Amino acid sequence: MHDLVVSPFLDGYLTVRPGSTTCVRLPAKHYEEVRQSANTSSLVPHWLVGLAQQAWALDLRGQRSETALLVRERTELGFARASWEINLYCNFGCKHCYLGERPLAGLSWEQKVKLIDIFRDSGVLWLQITGGEPTVDPHFEGAYRYAYRQGMMLTVSTNASRLWKPEILRLFRDLPPYRVVVSMYGASEAAFDELTQRRGAWKAFQRGMAAARNASLPLRVSIVVTEDNAHEVDAMKALVEDWGLDHHVYTNMQPTFSGAGDPLLVQSTEFLRKRPVFQGCNAGVTFYHADPHAMVSICKIGRDDQIDLMAEGIHGLRRLGEISDRLMLRTGGCSGCSLSGSCRVCRPLAKVYQEAKAPLRTYCQHGDKEMVHS
Structure with missing residues (x-):
């Protein structure tokens, strides 16, 4: 099983290790080098050997890329x-x-x-x-x-x-x-x-x-x-x-x-x-x-x-993306609110509270006085 994952991530590239919260950003040229050698018998590049040792105390000397690394391909959608x-x-x-x-x-x-x-x-x-x-x-x-x-x-x-x-x-x-x-x-x-x-x-x-x-x-x-x-x-x-x-x-x-x-x-x-x-x-x-x-x-x-x-x-x-834009609009009971610029909940969450007929103090600034006197 792979020791490291090399992957596109948003607008860049990362190297991560399963079980670790440490991740390291990579330049595009390093990602491309690893991607091209991932399914070959080539050894893990020397710069990645050094990075693995420094970031995770992981020794990849003499390891082949095809067994030590899992390289994920670029995707058009780019969710993270x-x-x-x-x-x-x-x-x-x-x-x-x-x-x-x-x-x-x-x-x-x-x-x-x-x-x-x-x-x-x-x-x-x-x-x-x-x-x-x-x-x-x-x-x-x-x-x-x-x-x-x-x-x-x-x-x-x-x-x-x-x-x-x-x-x-x-x-x-x-x-x-x-x-x-x-x-x-x-x-x-x-x-x-x-x-x-x-x-x-x-x-x-x-x-x-x-x-x-x-x-x-x-x-x-x-x-x-x-x-x-x-x-x-x-x-x-x-x-x-x-x-x-x-x-x-x-x-x-x-x-x-x-x-x-x-x-x-x-x-x-x-x-x-x-x-x-x-x-x-x-x-x-x-x-x-x-x-x-x-x-x-x-x-x-x-x-x-x-x-x-x-x-x-x-x-x-x-x-x-289009759905997100639509759901985030201040509509229903929140449209025209003078406090919307400093609202503490997103529109989808506010809608859930409104449908539940929840007290304003649980989600809305208009309930702050209610909270103080309760």
Whole structure:
């Protein structure tokens, strides 16, 4: 299996190593040199040998390019990242989940291969595999292996409950992920099981995290704060810090992407944060999102005007830029707003809140007074 991936990326070229967060930019002439020698018996160029040693302490002396390197071809579309809900099903039933219904359903194996090929051919270098709980999908291991072989840097978003399983540990040992992002829902059995609505969830989480830490997986923890576990915020932080892991505290819940407000009911008002001013994003321009049936949208939130990749193929992605421009326009309840220049949410997210009839204080500056007096 390849040691390094050499790939176009946006307007340049990168060298990356699976399992490492270090990446190195390359000039076009170096990319072209490696591309031309990738499928030959030529040795890895001396400059790349030196770069690999310096960046990753990786010794490629005497290694042949065709075995040590995976070189990705230029693509016309030039997307950089994508996220993929491989399956919405989850073995937890979290109160705050924005997915709404979570059926066990998705693409066939052949269709998953076709979708991963489209990811590759559209330029995707970083791919996030999420769910639901992605590891419960019957094709998770095969899909992960196939995407890895296409030279993608893989992030897996998980609840950690299955990270102790030997087949998953073996998979991540043999084919290192770029990152494993774990959601944490409490620091005690009572709070964790209450929020996830699953008896035994805390024990499964602890077992999975212990196995993942022992395997030195590249873990990052998302601490989710709701009314059920708000009293344990400091304890959750302390536990993650004791593990020596990076973490992010997630406090602002959002409605389901279909516009149901149930997740907002468990939000901790004490920890509700004022979002920074929204300054635009590249949704639908440099990245996109695919649901379990290969229905593609500009992101996880803006799911209007989805593109059926199984029907349209890669050419359907050409419409994403136009869709993004349209979805980002301030329309509906936001049109003509005097505060739109300093709005804290994008238009697709505002629309989801509006459809859920959410209180203004949860997403809009016009609710700031409401927040102060609540």
